[in-house]
Amino acid sequence: MTVTQRRGRRIMMTRAELDAFLAGRRTCRVATAGRDGRPHVGPLWYVWDGRALWLYSLVRSRRWADLRRDPRVAVVVDDGEEYEELRGAELAGTVTVVGEAPRRGVACPELVAPERLFAEKYFGSTAMPHDGRHAWLRLTPDAVVSWDFRKLGKG
Template sequence: MTVAQRRGRRIMMTPAEIDAFLAEQRTCRVATVSADGRPHLSALWFAWDGTSLWLYSITRSRRWAELRANPTIAVVVDAGEEYGELRGVELAGTVEFVGEAPRTGLPCPELEAPEQLFAAKNFGMESMPHDGRHAWMRLTPEAVTSWDFRKI
C-alpha cells in the first residue's frame, strides 16, 4: 500500500510525471542503516518499471550487507541546479532480493524485464552483462514523495 503525499501538493508530481522522471534519470541515492544505527548514503544506478525501483548492487558492498540485515530503505532521485529547477522523488519501503547473488546470468523470468530496462538505459545494450559481482534488489515503494519547483 502506497502512502499518499500530504504536503507540498502544489509542487508534487503527478503519477505520470513521476514515471517519466524516474524513466529518464540514471542515478539514485540509497539510504540504509547499519546495525549500530548509523545512516549510510550511497549512489547507485537503477531502473524503474512503473511499479518498482530495481537496484543492481555490488554484493560485497556496505549497502548490500546493511540491506541484508535490515531491508528498510529510502531512495532519492533528484535533478536541477537552480532552486526553481529542483525536482525529485523519494521512495521508501523494504527491498526484496531477487535472483541469484551474485548474479551470473542464470535464467530468472522475474529479472528479464528489469535487466532489459537497465541494460538499455545504462549501457545502451539489449541484454544485461553479468560480472558475477552484482545482484538485484526490488523496491516496491510503500511511500512516495515528489517535488517539482518548476511548478511554483
C-alpha cells in the same frame, strides 16, 4: 505504492510525471541503516518499471550488508541546480533480493524486464552483462513523496 503527500501538493508530481522522471534519471541515492544505527547513503544505478525500483548493487558492499540485515530503505532521485529547477522523489519501503546473488545470468523470469531496461539505459544494448559481483534488489515502495519546484511559477 502509496502516494500520500499532504504538504506540498502544489509541487507534487502527477503519476505520469513521476514515471517519466524516474525512468529518465540515471543515478539514485540509497539510504540504509548500519549495524550501529548510523545511516549510510551512496549512489547507485537503477531502473524503474512503473511499479518497482530495481537496484543493481555490489554484493560485497556496505549497502548490501546493511540491507541483508535490515531491508528497509529510502531512495532519492533528484535533479536541478537552481532552487526553482529542483525536482525529485523519495521512495521508501523494503527491498527484496531477486535472482541469484551474485548474479551470473541464471534464467530468472522476474528479471527479464528489469535487465532489458538496465542494459538499454546504461549499455545501449539488449543483453545484460553479468559480472558475478552484482545482484538485484527490488524496491516496491510503500511510500512516495515527490516535488517539482518548476511548478511554483505556474500560478
